[in-house]
Amino acid sequence: MLLNGRNAIIYGGGGSIGGAAARAFAREGARVFLAGRHPEPLQEVAAEIREAGGLAETAILDALNQQAVNAHADDVASEAGSLDISLNVIQHGDVQGTPMAAMSVEDYLRPVSTAVQATFITAQAAARHMMEQKSGVIMAFGGSGTEDRGQYLGGLITALEAIESMRRQLAIELGPYGIRVVTLRSGGVPESLPRDMEGRDDVAGAITSATLLGRAATLEDVGNAAVFAASDMAASITATTINISAGALID
Numbered sequence: 001m002l003l004n005g006r007n008a009i010i011y012g013g014g015g016s017i018g019g020a021a022a023r024a025f026a027r028e029g030a031r032v033f034l035a036g037r038h039p040e041p042l043q044e045v046a047a048e049i050r051e052a053g054g055l056a057e058t059a060i061l062d063a064l065n066q067q068a069v070n071a072h073a074d075d076v077a078s079e080a081g082s083l084d085i086s087l088n089v090i091q092h093g094d095v096q097g098t099p100m101a102a103m104s105v106e107d108y109l110r111p112v113s114t115a116v117q118a119t120f121i122t123a124q125a126a127a128r129h130m131m132e133q134k135s136g137v138i139m140a141f142g143g144s145g146t147e148d149r150g151q152y153l154g155g156l157i158t159a160l161e162a163i164e165s166m167r168r169q170l171a172i173e174l175g176p177y178g179i180r181v182v183t184l185r186s187g188g189v190p191e192s193l194p195r196d197m198e199g200r201d202d203v204a205g206a207i208t209s210a211t212l213l214g215r216a217a218t219l220e221d222v223g224n225a226a227v228f229a230a231s232d233m234a235a236s237i238t239a240t241t242i243n244i245s246a247g248a249l250i251d
Contacts, residue, residue, distance in 0.1 A: 002233065007085070008086070009122075017089045019041070020220070021223055063122055073086075085137050086138045087140075088118055088119055088141075089141045112158050112162060116159070135178045137180045139182050187248030212248070
């Protein structure tokens with residue numbers, strides 16, 4: 001198992017992306033600690049992991065609450081003996097479909113503020129323990145934004161670019177302690193789109209048609225990439241993104 005004996009916190013662990021990563025981590029032997037604001041989806045993911053023979057625990061917390069995040073990270077490190085993986089995949093509350101020229105400043109800034117605060121708070125909480133351990137992996141999901149025309153993504157692109165800037169700086173500061181900082185970058189995961197989303201099929205089709213491989217990343221792909229990034233197989237990878245966009249985002 002690639003992650004045997006590792007302890008991972010997944011913020012937003014009840015969502016589709018967080019759940020996919022959590023299941024994959026647990027499959028590879030990690031003990032996963034699912035954190036989020038809504039208990040039901042967290043419990044559903046945890047139950048699936050336990051039924052498959054894995055180890056999963058849940059905690060209700062807001063990733064923007066620094067005191068709660070710090071206390072939870074301390075509890076995990078104390079109870080489990082280490083904090084090895086921190087993955088932040090919370091939703092940013094972005095508004096899409098509205099041109100920037102018609103968007104309110106509140107709607108534009110919400111995802112930026114949420115992404116920056118949550119990334120800073122969760123990374124800092126993990127780093128305190130990882131620096132003592134001289135090891136660990138801090139991961140984000142999203143990466144740099146798209147340059148496609150005709151997409152009204154509001155403040156989301158600014159939020160993603162901000163996360164990338166933070167990832168670079170974190171990698172520089174934490175590298176000497178043996179801590180890796182990596183972003184998983186996708187061009188969209190159709191399976192993660194809400195079932196009741198208006199125009200869901202059109203959006204999913206657009207995501208797929210933008211790829212070079214004729215297929216978009218699946219939730220299984222996300223989980224597998226997250227496992228690889230968190231494992232010793234990626235021991236030399238830091239300060240970068242892992243592109244799982246199937247060619248939609250060309251480096």
